[in-house]
Amino acid sequence: MQNSQKIEILAPAGNLPSLKAAVDHGADAVYFGFRNATNARNFEGLNFSDTEAASGIDYAHRHGVKANIVLNTYPQVEDPGIWYRSIDLAARLGADAVILANLSLLSYACQHYPELPIHLSVQASASNAAAIEFYRRHFTIQRVILPRVLTIAEIRRLKQQVGDVELEIFAFGGLCVMAEGRCHLSSYVTGVSPNIEGVCSPARAVRFVNRGEHLQTRLNGVLIAEYGPGEEAAYPTICKGRYRATDQAYHAMEEPGSLNILELLPEVITAGVRSLKIEGRQRTKSYIATVTQVMRQAVDAWYQDPQDFHPRGSWIRTLNSVSEGRSHTLGTYQEGWQ
Ligand code: SF4
Secondary structure (H helix, E strand, C coil), X not given: CCCCCCCEEEEECCCHHHHHHHHHCCCCEEEEEECCCCCCCCCXXXXXXXXXXXXXXXXXXXXXXXXXXXXXXXXXCCCCHHHHHHHHHHHHHCCCXXXXXXHHHHHHXXXXXXXXXXXXXXXXXXXXXXXXXXXXXXXXXXXXXXXXXXXHHHHHHHXXXXXXXXXXXXXXECCCCCCCCCCCHHHHHHCCCHHHHCCCCCHHHEXXXXXXXXXXXXXXXXXXXXXXXXXXXXXXXXHHCCEECCCCEECCCCCCXXXXXXXHHHHHHHCCCCEEEECCCCCCHHHHHHHHHHHHHHHHHHHHCHHHCCCCHHHHHHHHHCCHHHCEECHHHCCCCC
């Protein structure tokens, strides 16, 4: 059940069973996209038809959970209409918020659906008070989803500056090293922009190729990583490739670990963050259930006894078991690189 006094746990849903799993395992809110290019997880077989979206929202609402719809890619010259129609649909279906990045969509939603809360997508890369104030003034955003480039101290300071604009941060899941919404790595290799097509490594460009005892992952023919016997192959994403940069092959840009905020949960809550976002609409129902449940337990434990809160070993082990690379990081929440 949702508790407005507590920080929100916001879970991803790539399909209806995953949405139900998130609701059943303690999410306060879920987010999902339609089955087209209007959201940045446009993988084949993922996302919601109109009727599935209606069922998902109904299921969430019957359990006191909010349902946010992601429309965070950029309308294209050839057919911009689908983006605007998707906002119409989200409003008609009774979504609790639309997650937008593009100025024209923000303007459209703000003018046509003043009662529909707008959450500014991480794709808009708004990471300082002046940028957030711009979006609040012009588009009355209710919330900003912060890029994964700030420390907790900066988030705390930002909250003091942005007043009643809610802050949502990534709490768990895959890490994107670029200033969000500004990545050209995959466009360079595949010719397809994640900001337009909604996916970094489109499935049609992905190949797993056996080479003797080794397994290669390739994206549009480009070698992303080669795995020896017993090594677990990751889905090929350019930034997490293992490249031969000097005389050895290594993760030259980013290790494939998952972001995990648990160690900093007290600092996050007291900094005034409103919502903890779990990344991974492309992940399985079991991943979503597992991560949501651990986050629920951790948040509840903090509210029960903030003084005695510490992340349990079992939570960390469980989350590591579903992490990319089976490991985790605090990313920029604690580190200095930005
Ligand atoms: S390729 Fe990597 S850095 Fe670029 S958008 Fe995808 S996850 Fe982010």
